[in-house]
Amino acid sequence: GEDVEQSLFLSVREGDSSVINCTYTDSSSTYLYWYKQEPGAGLQLLTYIFSNMDMKQDQRLTVLLNKKDKHLSLRIADTQTGDSAIYFCAESFSGNTGKLIFGQGTTLQVKP
């Protein structure tokens, strides 16, 4: 079945790199996403990667995809206190429904 797993918590120091990991089960996923949720707010799309890509870089964000192991990671370089939030990975499926299956979310705590 469809399942997305993430570790629940990550703590880093300001200026360090953060790596948030995610595993998924459905190899037919077409796109994989990272969303950010700040306290009390909705989710904001950070970045996405197409399933035939290995890596995507967008400023401080680097997404790595290992399709063989069904493993997705988000690296945040030079982590800032404003990066403190919950990060969700999600996978999508082909077809018109546009359904996304989300992981449980990883809470990133950035210490000054």
Added chain:
Amino acid sequence: SQTIHQWPATLVQPVGSPLSLECTVEGTSNPNLYWYRQAAGRGLQLLFYSVGIGQISSEVPQNLSASRPQDRQFILSSKKLLLSDSGFYLCAWSVPGTANYGYTFGSGTRLTVV
């Protein structure tokens, strides 16, 4: 530009009372619409999605229902709330056939059932 409105932002309701949460989208036609629930300390659970007016798919059997009376309006309802219905409810939309754009989420409704 496309926007999504969700209200109310917070709601406290007694057990057994009815519920109606509304979500509207502007600036796009025939969007796919979704209701998610985020329970405290947990991830997002897809409750309902809709690919067109009157077309509702339910993902999880529960005490809730959804309706789409107009193209850009999505309503989440309950006849009698349970304590377990407490959570953060998020509406989202996507453009059919453009999966790479992901979803755009509303700002959410914090529901507390007491």
